[in-house]
Structures are given as structure tokens and as C-alpha cells.
Amino acid sequence: MTGLFEEKYDELLTEFNYYVTEHPEFAERIPHDALVVLLDKHDPAFNQENLLRVKQYLQHDDFSGRAIVYLQVGRLAPVRSRLRNLRLMVREPRYAV
16 A cells, blocks of 8 residues: 555645645645645545554654644546647757757
């Protein structure tokens, strides 16, 4: 589970960072220095692993009484390319040489 967990966690954390950048009012509701725990309602194995890691982290946390915020992740929108004006060429263009 570790490899799959790490991949999913990294993806969710990246998307969470995008989300709070686009929705700063949401981020304002999260207490400063809170521990943010991402949970997926449809993936109990991911949640179990994440909650175990949170418990382990809190055992060594220097900040006692840290607020914990649990965020239920809905579904992810399909990944889309950000490329625009893509052009297919049969010869290398002059600017590439």
C-alpha cells in the first residue's frame, strides 16, 4: 500500500494546494498550524493508512494541542492538458535548428 498511498497522497495534496489557492476563503477557515488530514470516503484503505500516519506524527509533534482538520475529498475532475494551439508539423521548423 505504501507506493500507492504515497502516489494518491501526493496527488490529493497537490490538488488541495491548487484548491486553496483558487479558494482562499476556504483556506481561511483552517486554523493556523492545523494538521490537515485528507480523507477519501470511497477508499477505506487510504483513510486507514493516513489516520495511522497522523497518529504516529502526533506522537512526535512539538506542538501539543495542535488543531486537526479532516477534509473529505470528493471526486477529482478529469485531468486536462493545458497545451493550447498545438500544431503538427511534418518537418522541423527553422526555430528548432
